[in-house]
Amino acid sequence: MTESNVTWLTQEAHDRLTAELENLSGPARTEIAERIAAARDEGDLKENGGYHAAREEQAKNEARIRELTEKLRNVAVSRPADDGTVEAGMVVVAKVAGDEMTFLLGSREIAGTTELDVYSPTSPLGAAIDGHQVGDKVSYTAPNGREIPVEITSATPFSG
Numbered sequence: 001m002t003e004s005n006v007t008w009l010t011q012e013a014h015d016r017l018t019a020e021l022e023n024l025s026g027p028a029r030t031e032i033a034e035r036i037a038a039a040r041d042e043g044d045l046k047e048n049g050g051y052h053a054a055r056e057e058q059a060k061n062e063a064r065i066r067e068l069t070e071k072l073r074n075v076a077v078s079r080p081a082d083d084g085t086v087e088a089g090m091v092v093v094a095k096v097a098g099d100e101m102t103f104l105l106g107s108r109e110i111a112g113t114t115e116l117d118v119y120s121p122t123s124p125l126g127a128a129i130d131g132h133q134v135g136d137k138v139s140y141t142a143p144n145g146r147e148i149p150v151e152i153t154s155a156t157p158f159s160g
Contacts (some may be wrong), residue, residue, distance in 0.1 A: 006074050006088075007071050007074055007076070007109070008075075008076050008078070008080075008088035008089045008107055009075050009076070009077055009106075009107055009109060010077070011077055013107070013109050014075060017068055017071065017072060017109060018072065020068060021068040021069065021072065024061055024064055024065050025065055028061055029058075029061060029065075032054055032058045036051065036055060036058065039051035039054055071107075079157050080157050081157075082156060084134040084155055085131065085132070085155065086105060086129045086132050086155045087105065087130060088105055088106045088130075089157060089158050090104070090105050090106075090155045090156065090157060090158065091103070091116065091154075091155070091156050091157070092104070092129065092152065092154065092155050093152075093154035093155075094129065094150050094153060094154075095149075095151040095153060096125065096148060096149075097148050097150075100153070101117075102117075103116055103117040103119050104117070104119070104158050105120075105121055105126055105130065106118055106120075106121070107120070108120065124140045124141065124143070125148075125150065127140070128140035128150060132152055133152070134152050134153065134154060135151075135152065135153075136151075136152050137149065137150070137152075138150050
């Protein structure tokens with residue numbers, strides 16, 4: 001695993017995603033298969049809305065299973081060092097274009113467990129500050145091409 005494809009998660013988020021994967025791979029998959037079989041028994045599949053809806057749900061379920069499997073394969077469940085270095089798992093306070101922002105640098109999968117905004121380390125802002133120290137001044141290019149100045153004022157480990 002390279003550092004760039006590792007997803008940082010809290011223990012709570014890891015447990016939640018693992019439970020979701022177990023449900024989707026087991027009971028949910030079985031239930032969908034049963035609905036497809038029942039709809040198939042009704043006859044003509046061309047005009048069977050229930051069959052087509054169940055097949056679509058099956059495709060979405062399988063896609064989410066693949067997504068979770070990959071994400072959980074490349075996961076780091078840890079607490080970063082409290083050394084002032086910005087990295088995944090840190091709550092960052094920064095002046096972005098003169099406005100103070102507080103956010104978590106990490107995976108969107110933990111967004112459900114925090115009120116903080118979550119920025120990916122691969123987002124333009126996340127990539128610009130990742131690896132920098134408190135006090136560093138950096139900038140990143142916004143999607144509109146504008147250069148946005150950023151000053152890191154604090155970086156502390158996320159406590160969940």
